[in-house]
Amino acid sequence: MKRAFLEKLLGRIPRISPGEVQVYLENLAREKGFLETIFNAILEGVIVTDIQGKVLYLNRSACAFFGIQEDASLGTSVGEIMHGLDLEAVSGATATISGDLEVCYPQHRFLNFYVVPLMSEAGIEKEMQLEGQGIILRDITETRRMTQATIESERSSALTLLAAGIAHEIGNPLNSLDIHLQLMKRCMKKLPKSLRMELEKSVGVARHEVARLDQITTQFLRAIRPQPLKLDVENLNCLVQESVAFLQVEISNRDILVELELGSTLLKLRVDRNQLKQAFYNVIRNAFQAMKTGGILRIKTGVDASCAFVIFSDTGPGIPAENMSHIFAPYFTTRESGSGLGLMVVKRILQAHGGEVGIESIEGKGVSVILRLPCTVQRTRLLNSGCPRSGLKRETT
Template identity: 25%
Template sequence: MYGGKPSIDWYKDELRRTVENLHNHIFKYKRDEDGQFVFTLSEGKLAREFGLTTDRISGKRLQEVLQLCSEDIMTMYEKAYEGHVLEYESAMGERIFTTTLSPIVEQGRVVEVVGSSTEITERKRMERELQEAEELYRSLVEDTLVGVYIAYVNEHSFVYVNPRMAEMFGYTQEDMMRLGAVDLVVPEEREIVLKNQSRRCKGDRSPIRHQFHGLRSDGSIVHLEVLQKTTSYKGKPAVIGILQDITERKRAEEMVRKSELLSVIGQLAAGVAHEIRNPLTSLKGFLQLMYSQQQEKQQYFHIMVSELNRIEKIISEFLVLAKPQDIAFKERDVVPMLEHIIVLAETHAVMHNVRIVTRYEPDPPSVMCEENQLKQVFLNLLKNAIEAMPNGGEVHVGVRREGDTVVISFRDQGCGIPEDRLARLGEPFYTTKENGTGLGLMVSYRIIHNHGGTISVTSREQQGSTFEVRLPVG
């Protein structure tokens, strides 16, 4: 120590200890009098592991110590001594190392080269696994049979589409990058896309699944289903989506629906024959009486008209079930629809001494539906609830949200439905009403099923019944 300051020897010892404890292999070499490269330093934990410490190899020639190295590597040592900074990788068995060679220049000439070797076996393994994972991911995305896209939440166009998605819409991948989701949807359904985009911009991260009609480059339409979720891409909020062409599936479902419809019509045939035969028999009998008793014919007209009306009602409801369903779903609020049918049913309620009470949750979500069909279901259920109370009472109509479902309920205070009869509700011509046909509820079940929803009923005798329609949120 000199004047309280560390000596040069102390600095040398400190530097030596530091180098010796490095995980690397730190070495130096220079030319000897014969022009051969010899080691002048070799320290670090790797040096000790391989027996290459300074005390063992100092003064030894590189060719002697590195005899297992290739000619290319020896050439690197030559070039480093010419003034070049070089880096190379080498392997010893299954272990991989990276070495950096840096010349030490004094007075314009290289007097020594310092080298540093670091083991990178684990890093190489991770890089290899990452590359394999990337190749697998790329193969899965690029060669998959479903469309895949990425789009930034706050931007219009896509940032990535896979080949399958471009093929679905009849564009090249390059052309697709100039388009946005709204450009690929038929005009009447673009409102749904804009609504979903608005949800994302407001921070909604919940997965979204819906079906839509895609617009191809040639103007043709393809039926698609999309599942999308929020993610992060290159540090920005983005949406990743998967599209599946369900055109063939929809055709198959339509064929199944028609097949089921034919089966239902077959079931109805026997019932229709029976239900129509009885009124016709009555009409026939009364007509025969009119021939024989002209003076009394006026009193039969009321009965004849009543029976004809019953035939007309059966046929009308039958046709609703059987006619083709070429409908377009649109986003609608259920409350205005309910208010509309309540107005229609108000007179019917007054005649039965029934008061209609409504209870709607604030701002209930909208649903994707065919409005007139849902109104038909609501009117049928409300009418049934009114007629279930011959002595009057209250019908409670409610709307609430349960998760991703909107629930519309109709609760009466009638005599209830026996448990053994609940399971048969919706069967053709099965009814709990004296003048019912059973077709109204059957048609309602079919309509709600086609909307992706359900109808459930709970009932207690002498306390009333509750019908609940559950529809997915639009």
């Protein structure tokens, strides 16, 4: 409502009867209620502040975005709600300000916002005067996820193309090097003992490095080149026990205690035993390397309404919060000797089975890696798009 109209209305109050005042107030109340209904119905968040940045109004969506109550937030600084917002820039702004905001509570999401100045006519010359700011917020979480998925898809395609070159340009020369090093070792048997021992040590180091490069190349190819699943009915508990037994020497050398808590009612699953055991190896080795020497690795299996799960919990130092968003990225590692491909392989194997990987970490207390596998093989999955024209109905049996 314009300031000129309010001034005119206030000037007429002495000449208006109480009944007319009541009618005016009822009309104003209806208009206010109608506008509030509209603002509360829209999906975008709306916050209105005065020129000092104090909140005058916020709609239902804005409250939901930040997990706050309207009554408790009125009169507070907008900076207390939108942490990180430049309050001074907003409180004195006469131009539109735009930006993105990450919200962690009550739900992790990303918001795009823009701040517009609210101007009104004032004085005889009707100059525009700043009355406050309006802040419009839009949830862009899904948009960011789709963008990230597109980037990851393009990255995967580029890596797959690169893998074909690596297999030829690195794999074959490494095999040739290893063969020639073996031939050198045989020829060294004819040399004097002192010279032979020195050369054997150098050849041993060279063969070890060749083997390490070959392992990195193999991991890289497994990570980005899809392998067809050879599905068979397997007992998940047995696969976990076999994986632990395979790594028993490394477990003993590192003085690590492995505690197994295997579910008694676990369903048998159709899985590729070799690929799934490879995923287990990678997770277990990551836990060993995090704990270094000593520590406890707890492995728990079980089943819920729709999925079987395996949880690997270590007592290592945990993952810093700033690294959590990068742990599945190729080549990301915090270890000098790490390849940064282990968890990427795990994620690819679980996704090929229709499953998923979750990570929970508490700095200083350890990491839990949760592998979830569907109890039935999922090739496709119908998503609830919310489109009434799809003609699809949910049936229960």
